[in-house]
Amino acid sequence: MTPLASxxxxxxxxxxxxVARPGDSLRWSRFLAATTAEGPGLRAALWVQGCSVHCPGCFNPQLWAEVGGRVENAADLAGRFVADAWSAGSQGITLLGGEPFDQAAALAVVAEQFRAAGLTVMTFTGYPLDRLTEWAVHRADFARLLDATDLLIDGPYLREQPDAGRPWLGSTNQGIRALTPAYATEVDRIEASGGVDRLEVRIRPDGQVDVNGWADDAALDDLLHDLGCRQDRPGTKARRA
Ligand code: SF4
Structure with a gap:
């Protein structure tokens, strides 16, 4: 896909x-009940539709538009996603996109239901944590989503500064923050010794190939070429806030 300019x-x-948006409904693109490519352990992943950050070189420009995807009641979705994650044996959910904080109120509903069920929440954002903290003083939606997040990956993706040493992050300017003790040990280990990314390939019964997780352009192009498909579907190179 061709990266869009910012x-x-x-x-x-x-x-x-x-801008603040009401929290009763969520515009989303894709949900997986269980993946090992989008954070620590086995976890659910939810890609939201819409991103106001517009990082040049973003891997998911199809998720920038604030149209498309599906719009559903946030509380109903949360109940469904928690049940699916539980059934799949996932330890939590990863919120990514798209930009989760563009729909902070609705995603707070989802995140709070996961936490109430004893599951963890990881959130990707293109906004730096210091900005979010500053805005959270007058933005209850930001405060709620931050409060319900255990692990935050923050900051815009800068393609000139690729991060090959830490899992899940796209560029070296981005932070990996343990907002609760749930993943504090994991974060310390990654900051001390790095880690590896995972790439997950799913082939549907109709032959469509979905890829999520991280690989650099050359590796992903090689993989998709070997699989005989093109890099043009939602979820391909998904994530990297
Ligand atoms: S990398 Fe993330 S924050 Fe940046 S434009 Fe893409 S979806 Fe938005």
Whole structure:
């Protein structure tokens, strides 16, 4: 896919406070009940539709538009996703996209239901944590989603600074933050010794190939070429907030 251009210089990415949206409904693109490619252990993953950050080189430009995807009641979705994650044996959910904090109120509903069920929450965002914390003083939706997040990957994706040493992160400017003790040991281990990314390939009965997780462009192109498919489907190279 061709990366879309951003109107903002790299230094300004993620610095403009997104508008608040009501939390009763969520616009989302894809849900997996269990994956090992989107965070620690086996976990569910939810890709939301819509991103206001617009990092040049983003792997998921098809998730930028605030149209498309599906729009459903957030509480209903949360109940369904928790039940599916439990059935699959997942330890939590990863929220990614798209930009989770563009729909912070609705995703807080989802995240709070996972936490209430004893499951963990990992959230990707293109906004730096210090900005989110600053805005959370007057934005209850940001405060709620941060409060319900155990592990945060923050900051815009900067393609000039690729991160090959830490799992799940796209560029070296991004942070991996343990907001609760749930993954504090894991974060310390990654910051001390790094880690490896996982790439997950799913082949549907109709032959469609879905790929999620991380690989660099050359490795992913080689893989998709070997599988005889193109890199043009939602979920391909999914994630990297
Ligand atoms: S990398 Fe994440 S924050 Fe940046 S444009 Fe893509 S979806 Fe948005």
């Amino acid at each position: 109107a903002l210089p790299a230094s300004a990415l993620g610095t403009v406070e997104p």
